[in-house]
Amino acid sequence: MCSSCYPCVYQHYSGVHIVVALQEERVQKLQGEYGRDQTEIKTTFDAEMHEIQRGWDKELSDLEDILYAMEKTFEKQQHDLQHEYGVLKEELRNKSQELKSALRGEMAKVSKELWEEFKSTLNAYQTTTADKRKEFDDLKTKDGKAAKEIDMQMRKLQRISDNLSAVKSKIAQTTREGDERVSKLKEERESLIKHFQDLKGQMNELREQARERLTKLTMQSNQSLKTMKRQTEVAEKVIKFAEMCRKLETEEEKVLPFYPSTLTEEEKADITAALSDSPAFDLTKNMDDYSQMDNFWKRFNKGLLESHALEREKVELMKENQRLRSLLKQYLDGISVNDEVLRQLNPLFIVNEAAQMSVPVTEPRVARQKKLIIEAATAVRTMHHAPLEY
Numbered sequence: 082m083c084s085s086c087y088p089c090v091y092q093h094y095s096g097v098h099i100v101v102a103l104q105e106e107r108v109q110k111l112q113g114e115y116g117r118d119q120t121e122i123k124t125t126f127d128a129e130m131h132e133i134q135r136g137w138d139k140e141l142s143d144l145e146d147i148l149y150a151m152e153k154t155f156e157k158q159q160h161d162l163q164h165e166y167g168v169l170k171e172e173l174r175n176k177s178q179e180l181k182s183a184l185r186g187e188m189a190k191v192s193k194e195l196w197e198e199f200k201s202t203l204n205a206y207q208t209t210t211a212d213k214r215k216e217f218d219d220l221k222t223k224d225g226k227a228a229k230e231i232d233m234q235m236r237k238l239q240r241i242s243d244n245l246s247a248v249k250s251k252i253a254q255t256t257r258e259g260d261e262r263v264s265k266l267k268e269e270r271e272s273l274i275k276h277f278q279d280l281k282g283q284m285n286e287l288r289e290q291a292r293e294r295l296t297k298l299t300m301q302s303n304q305s306l307k308t309m310k311r312q313t314e315v316a317e318k319v320i321k322f323a324e325m326c327r328k329l330e331t332e333e334e335k336v337l338p339f340y341p342s343t344l345t346e347e348e349k350a351d352i353t354a355a356l357s358d359s360p361a362f363d364l365t366k367n368m369d370d371y372s373q374m375d376n377f378w379k380r381f382n383k384g385l386l387e388s389h390a391l392e393r394e395k396v397e398l399m400k401e402n403q404r405l406r407s408l409l410k411q412y413l414d415g416i417s418v419n420d421e422v423l424r425q426l427n428p429l430f431i432v433n434e435a436a437q438m439s440v441p442v443t444e445p446r447v448a449r450q451k452k453l454i455i456e457a458a459t460a461v462r463t464m465h466h467a468p469l470e471y
Contacts, residue, residue: 089335093327097320104316108309115302122298126291133284140280144273151266158259166252173245180241184234191227195220326384 202216327335 090327097323101316101320104313108313111305111309115305119298119302122294126295129287130291133287137280137284141277144277147273148270151270155263155266162252162255162259169248169252173241173248177241177245180234180238188231195224195227
């Protein structure tokens with residue numbers, strides 16, 4: 082390698098190192114963004130999960146406290162009502178027994194006194210009528226008083242019976258209200274349990290959605306890592322192929338790796354004007370993103386054209402070799418004499434002053450023409466400038 086090639090080699094390796102450094106920096110930046118996004122999503126998910134769990138625990142604790150307080154209140158009210166009903170019932174029963182006993186005693190005593198008086202009156206009546214009349218009047222007055230007192234006692238008993246009925250109706254009403262409250266509390270309990278089940282279903286649904294998002298994020302991260310790995314492998318292959326191609330380059334290609342453009346200034350101005358216009362297709366819009374690959378496509382097109390030219394040259398040389406082999410065989414068959422050769426056309430025989438062997442012509446004007454190789458940029462330019470035919 083000559084000394085003038087070292088700057089180009091150094092420049093090439095510097096460009097390769099810059100490309101590798103940019104790729105590594107881009108990979109690190111993408112990894113950092115991925116880590117930050119993953120951390121942010123995980124933090125948000127953990128915060129939401131903690132908030133939902135805390136709210137669920139709080140609501141569950143509140144519901145348990147409410148149910149416990151309601152059960153205790155109901156039990157206390159039921160115990161108080163039963164105790165009050167028993168006390169009132171015993172009081173009424175005792176009062177009724179006392180009143181009955183008092184009335185029976187008084188009635189027995191009054192009846193006894195009346196009977197004794199009736200007896201004495203009857204005896205006195207027999208003795209004297211006037212005294213008995215007077216005594217009859219007195220007894221009649223006492224009987225009226227006794228009747229009034231009995232009527233009073235009966236009204237008192239009626240009032241006691243009415244009070245007892247009122248107390249019984251009040252107890253029945255209290256029992257009905259207690260049953261209604263119990264039924265309402267049961268309905269509220271059922272609604273609270275249903276609401277709890279709904280909240281539990283929503284929480285499970287949120288958990289499933291979070292799990293699906295985490296799974297999707299994991300799959301996307303794995304796909305990103307695989308894509309980055311494939312791109313890294315492709316870049317390494319490109320670098321290896323560039324190093325291999327560098328060894329096979331000629332001195333001219335090492336000094337001038339990119340051939341100069343064959344476009345004129347007017348053609349370059351036309352291309353610049355065409356690129357400055359607003360693109361009409363999506364493919365045209367994306368051309369500016371790959372403008373940095375122009376030098377790569379130059380070298381690729383040059384290598385591809387040279388490869389096709391060598392393949393065509395190889396085919397032509399193989400045809401030429403086959404033709405020379407055929408001529409050599411004809412010549413060898415012509416100088417040998419046997420039955421097989423005599424049955425075939427002999428190139429050494431002259432018939433009508435014409436030899437039967439085709440000798441290659443080496444005159445330049447009738448020699449094999451060389452294949453014309455057209456540069457890709459020139460072909461594309463010609464196609465663009467050619468008029469359209471309908």
